[in-house]
Amino acid sequence: MRYRRFGKTNLLLSVFSLGTMRCLSSKAIFEQTIERAITLGINHFETAKSYGKSEHYLGQFLAQQPLTCRENLYITTKLPPTPNPDQMSQWLDESLQRLQVDYFDCLAIHGINTWDHFRWLTQPNGCWIALQKALDDRRIHHLGFSTHGNLDLILETIKTNLFEFVNLHYYYFFQRNAPAIVLASQKDMGIFIISPGDKGGGLYTPPDRLKSLCKPFSPLELTYRFLLSDQRITTLSVGAANPEELACPLELELDLGPLTLSEIELFQRLETHIKTTLGSYHCRQCYQCLPCPEKINIPEILRLHNLAVAYDMTNFAQYRYRMFENAAHWFPGNKGSHCTECGDCLPRCPEKLNIPKLLQDSHQQFNGLPRRRLWE
Numbered sequence: 459m460r461y462r463r464f465g466k467t468n469l470l471l472s473v474f475s476l477g478t479m480r481c482l483s484s485k486a487i488f489e490q491t492i493e494r495a496i497t498l499g500i501n502h503f504e505t506a507k508s509y510g511k512s513e514h515y516l517g518q519f520l521a522q523q524p525l526t527c528r529e530n531l532y533i534t535t536k537l538p539p540t541p542n543p544d545q546m547s548q549w550l551d552e553s554l555q556r557l558q559v560d561y562f563d564c565l566a567i568h569g570i571n572t573w574d575h576f577r578w579l580t581q582p583n584g585c586w587i588a589l590q591k592a593l594d595d596r597r598i599h600h601l602g603f604s605t606h607g608n609l610d611l612i613l614e615t616i617k618t619n620l621f622e623f624v625n626l627h628y629y630y631f632f633q634r635n636a637p638a639i640v641l642a643s644q645k646d647m648g649i650f651i652i653s654p655g656d657k658g659g660g661l662y663t664p665p666d667r668l669k670s671l672c673k674p675f676s677p678l679e680l681t682y683r684f685l686l687s688d689q690r691i692t693t694l695s696v697g698a699a700n701p702e703e704l705a706c707p708l709e710l711e712l713d714l715g716p717l718t719l720s721e722i723e724l725f726q727r728l729e730t731h732i733k734t735t736l737g738s739y740h741c742r743q744c745y746q747c748l749p750c751p752e753k754i755n756i757p758e759i760l761r762l763h764n765l766a767v768a769y770d771m772t773n774f775a776q777y778r779y780r781m782f783e784n785a786a787h788w789f790p791g792n793k794g795s796h797c798t799e800c801g802d803c804l805p806r807c808p809e810k811l812n813i814p815k816l817l818q819d820s821h822q823q824f825n826g827l828p829r830r831r832l833w834e
C-alpha cells in the first residue's frame with residue numbers, strides 16, 4: 459500500500475480507503491472486512507450517519523483495538539447538511555457516541571447537492587455555528603464535504619474556503635468535475651474519489667467489449683491508473699461487501715507514477731473508439747443544452763448512451779438511469795420520457811444532435827425497475 463498526503467489536513471492516507479456502506483450483512487463480516495483492509499495497509503475508513511449500523515460497528519471495532527493501532531487509523535464520517543445548528547450539534551454528539559471516540563479525524567458534510575444545502579452551510583444562523591464550535595473545541599479535526607451536485611455548486615463550495623477536503627465523483631468515464639479537481643488542488647484540499655470501481659463505470663463486472671479494448675489491462679486497473687497517476691488525488695474509496703471483494707482492487711500491483719506511453723496509447727484507443735462508433739450521435743458532454751424546461755438531465759443521459767453504444771456498458775447505464783426520479787438530489791433530473799420535443803435545447807447543441815430522439819432511445823434501452831441508493 460502507498461500513502462499520500464491528504465491536502466492541508468496533512469494526514470497521510472492510504473491511496474485506497476474502505477467505504478463501509480456495503481459490508482453490513484453482519485457484525486462478523488464487517489469486522490473481517492475491516493481486519494482484511496488493515497492487513498492490506500488501508501488506514502482510512504469511511505462511514506456515515508446514514509449507513510445503517512456502520513458507525514456503530516466501527517465504534518465497537520475501534521474500542522477493541524490497542525491504542526497504537528487506533529492512532530494509525532483515520533475515520534471519516536459524514537453528516538447531512540441541515541439549516542438547524544441544534545440539529546447538527548445533536549448529530550455530532552450522536553456520531554461521536556456511536557463511534558466511541560472523543561473527536562472526528564475527518565467529518566464530511568454528506569451531500570452538498572443543492573443550492574439550499576449550500577445556503578444552510580453559509581447563512582449566518584445555519585449549521586455552521588455548530589460546526590465551528592466543534593472545530594474550536596477540537597471535536598472535529600478536519601472538515602470536508604461530499605457532493606453529487608453540479609459543477610457550479612461544487613466550485614462555489616470549494617471557494618468558501620470552509621473545507622479541507624472534498625469527496626467527489628471524477629473518473630475516466632466522467633470527467634465533468636475536472637475543474638473541481640483543479641480548484642481543490644490549488645487550495646491544497648485533500649481529494650477523495652467516490653467508489654471508482656462502481657460509480658466509475660460498473661468496472662467490477664465490465665462487459666467483454668470494454669475488456670477487450672483495455673487489454674492488456676483490466677478496465678478497473680486502467681481507471682485506477684487514470685486516477686492515481688494524478689498526484690492531486692489522494693485516495694479512492696473501495697466499497698467492499700466482504701473481505702474477498704478487497705482482493706480484486708487491492709492486490710493489483712499499481713504503479714503510482716505518471717501514465718506510461720502504452721497507457722496513454724490505450725486511452726487514445728478508447729477515445730478513437732467512442733468517436734468512430736458514435737459518429738454523429740456522439741454527445742461531447744459540453745452541457746450547453748441545459749437547462750431543459752422538463753428538468754431532464756440531458757448530458758448525463760447521453761453520457762450513459764455514449765457508454766452503452768461505444769463500450770457495451772448497458773448494465774451500468776441501466777443501473778444509473780433507473781436512479782433518475784428515484785434518488786432525489788443524489789441523482790437529480792427527470793428521465794428522457796419527459797421530453798415534449800419543445801426544441802429549446804436543439805440550437806444550443808454544437809454537435810447538432812437530435813436530442814429528443816436520443817433521449818427516447820436511451821429511455822427504451824435503460825428504463826426498468828427503479829433503483830434507490832445503496833443504503834436505502
Ligand code: SF4
Pocket residue numbers: 749750751752754756796797798799800801802803804813814817
Ligand atoms: S426538446 Fe426535450 S430535452 Fe430538449 S429542452 Fe425540450 S423537453 Fe428538454
Ligand code: SF4
Pocket residue numbers: 740741742743744745746747748756757760806807808809810811813
Ligand atoms: S449540447 Fe449537445 S453535445 Fe453538449 S452535452 Fe448537450 S447534447 Fe451533448
